[in-house]
Amino acid sequence: MAMIQIREALRQAMQEEMRRDESIFLMGEEVAHYNGAYKVSQGMLEEFGEDRVVDTPISENGFAGLGIGAAMVGMRPIIEFMTWNFSLVAYDQIVNSAAKIYQMSGGQYSVPIVFRGPNGPAENLGSQHSTSVESLFAHFPGLKVVTFATAYDAKGLLKAAIRDPNPVVFLESEMTYGIKGEVPDEEYIIELGKADIKRSGTDVTLITWGKQLFTVQKAAESLMAQGIDVEIVDLRSLRPLDHETVFNSVVKTGRAVVIHEGFIFAGVGAELVSRIQEACFDVLQAPVLRVTNRDVPQPYATNLEKLVYPSEDRIIAAVQQVMER
Amino acid sequence: MSQSESLPAKSSLPEISATELTALYRGMLLIRRVEELAAKAYTQRKILGFCHLYIGQESVAVGAAVSTKDDYWMAAYREHGHAMAKGVSPKAMMAELFGRATGCSKGQGGSMHIFDKAHKFMGGYGIVGGHVPLATGVAWAIKQRKEGRVAVVFFGDGATHQGAFFEALCLAQLYKLPVVFICENNFYAMGTPLHRQSAVTSLKFRADGVGMVSEQFEGFDVEVVRERVAAASDFARAGKGPVLLEIVTYRHRGHSMSDPAKYRPDGELDEKKKSDPLAITKARLTDDFGLVDADFEAITDDVEAEAQAAWTFAHDSPIPDPATLYDFTYAPTEA
Incomplete structure (x- = not known):
């Protein structure tokens, strides 16, 4: 290594x-x-x-x-x-x-x-x-x-x-x-279309991809301190989509939040939410929420820019909301 | 490379023989007749969607094929003639137009997407100008692999205002790629005449901005096209860089089967029909090579039989199996 x-x-x-x-x-x-x-x-x-x-x-x-x-x-x-x-x-x-x-x-x-x-x-x-x-x-x-x-x-x-x-x-x-x-020093290949569970947990499934994984991991630390045991699914491939791993996780936890950059309107998160409710409706304990960019073109000023992206606070708030149900 | 450089006056091809010119005449007539049958099938709703006919321009594809038989070709959506000139069987093409499983693109493509890998016919494309950069990529591969081939790409006057076209010219010249860009200037981009599309109506000048060799000529005489495309492909094949040819031509039909072409000035079509490629070559074969009516009747009968056989094959072929719907989205990943 x-x-x-x-x-x-x-x-x-x-x-x-x-x-x-x-x-x-x-x-x-x-x-x-x-x-x-x-x-x-x-x-x-x-x-x-x-x-x-x-x-x-x-x-x-x-x-x-x-x-x-x-x-x-x-x-x-x-x-x-x-x-x-x-x-x-x-x-x-x-x-x-x-x-x-x-x-x-x-x-x-x-x-x-x-x-x-x-x-x-x-x-x-x-x-x-x-x-x-x-x-x-x-x-x-x-x-x-x-x-x-x-x-x-x-x-x-x-x-x-x-x-x-x-x-x-x-x-x-x-x-x-x-x-x-x-x-690793030795050669390896990761098959496309396979999500990776970056953290196993039992209470709520957090689905994300790309660099938002790091924000989600930080939020997860706070949530764990609050006694919420999160599972983090890193999709890695958006197409083909590893819906099996997603569904298995949601069946286990009964709750899910999708976190991604980009806009909420017709974003990949919308596809995930739709598929989860189609496949996991009977086990869902709460609506599946999304934490995404705010629905505006990216502003330049630092304070405004930070409002746009998914943040630890927004992720924590969304998880708390689905846990209250 | 200077902008004033021009192609050699003479290509490496030998003088044309009676046998060769007769074959070119037959090739043009076959395209004409197959397309006339396609037009009939379209009116009978056996062919659906868009159907753009090449009638009037046959000399360009047939003449271009002489020196580039084993080279890669790409064309736009008016590509039935190019496909047949390159060797695609009329049966496989007609079956594609009919949307049959036996079509050269298995019923997945239709009129605008004729593909035949065995004949290095790399497709018809429906986004005007979008396929021109693809040909530079084929030429990139040719150059890296030292194949000694060229990429030939056909497009219309309408494509020469697209960014993709200009970017392809820039890249081909920068990397000195073996591409022959053939602009078939038929004077209409759908219903808009050339002078309302472009302030510069000699489209060969598009090459000057990137320092590319170019040439403009009339393409109604298949012998002229044969010779000048050979000069261009000689040049590109020798590693001297790409060439833009503007071949002036004319389509006898509308943009597509649904276009009555009422935008043409009165008398223009009749005037242009005087330079029908078939008439020009028939006169040459008669006057200079001694062919007589019986010879032409034999050719016509032979072509008619082949065209009708294509129709029958297409008509009698099975439609695609619904079970194959998902077979062409992704190439299978090797285990």
Whole structure:
């Protein structure tokens, strides 16, 4: 076991896979000579050369499409968006090309490609650099949508995403690239579509993904001190969705709160709440609540910004509310 | 790479023979006849949804295929002609239009999404301009793997105002990718004529902003298309970079089967029909290669039989099994 930063875990995943498979290349803005806007790809140009670690112009629609075309004929591109905010000018490529080509071609052309980069808000970046895009991509059959909180999950999931024969939207966080975690020395892969119970408990199920796991874990400490035994389900994959793990947990606890960044309206949390009430109606002791971003574009000012995200206090209040029933 | 560079005046192809030109004529006639049958099937509601006909533009796809038979092709939603020119069987294509399990895309695609991997026909696409970047990716793979092939991508005049098109040109030129971009300028983006789409009506100039070699020519004569696309594919294949060809053409039908094309000025269609690709090549075969009426009758009969066989095959084929509904969403993950 080594303690490494999440950016290193992601880099190791790409390096190991690129050493194993020559058809993999990394392409995006500033990934090569600049060593990555967030240094995820540091040193990779030196190891793999300019044909496999490729700088692009600021042209997301173009290079996302380039990656998809290359994937159709057997390459395995990793397309980095400097942030997922910028992916929206490539939305047509991901949604109308990558997600649909396997289907449109009657299964003749698969699209083994990973789109990756930081998702969601960082700090004080204003509304155009703070978008959480998961619901925009999880909506579409044909895409897989994967995210993580820990260094261990980052590496194992990215390796699985690179090996997957389908387009994978891989969501990272600018705020957590420097967070360290334990990663085994030996190779491992984490199967896509498997949630992970980050803490076992009996009273209430907290369902989350991405860096909100850390907020949820802090809230859980306070709740435990209040005598509430929480179970934390880290989804890791939003599509495919591991509803079995979610349902089993809710059947055990009878209560659930979904915590995520992004907006409440038609967010992934809405899908979870709907599925939970369909499958677990008879065991639910309270309505399933959601703690999400406030329903406003992200303001810049620090005090307003902090009001927008899920917070420990809001999570604790929601849990207390479902426990009162 | 300078913007003033031009393609060589002569391609690597040999002079055309009577046999070859006859085959090209037959190829164009087959597209014409299959599409006429498709139009009939559409009016009978055997073909549904959108159906965009290529009639009038056949010389472009057929001429382009001569030098790029084993290369990768992508086209937009008016792609029946490109598919057949590339070798897709009329039966498999017609069955796709009919929404049958035997269709080349298994009934999943329809008229706008014809795919045939065996013939490197990588699809028709329905988002105008959206497929142009995909071709740069195919060319990226070709270059990395030193395949010696080119990617050929077809699109209309309407696509040249899309960002995706321009981004694809930028990337292809930056990385010197082996792509032949073929803009089929048929003067109408759906119902909007070119002069109301673009301040610059010579679309080859779109290439100048990225430093790409380009050429504009009329594409009604299949021999001209054959020769100039060969010059472009020679250039791209040799690693000299991508090329933008603006091939001036004209569609005889409306944008789709539901468009009566009333926006055309009176007399324009009749005038353009004088340069019908079939008429031009028929005259050339008659005047310079000695074909006679009996030769053309034999070709017509042969084409008619093949087109009718496609209809019959499509008509008699089974519809997709409902049990296959979920089979084409995700490629199976290896164990």
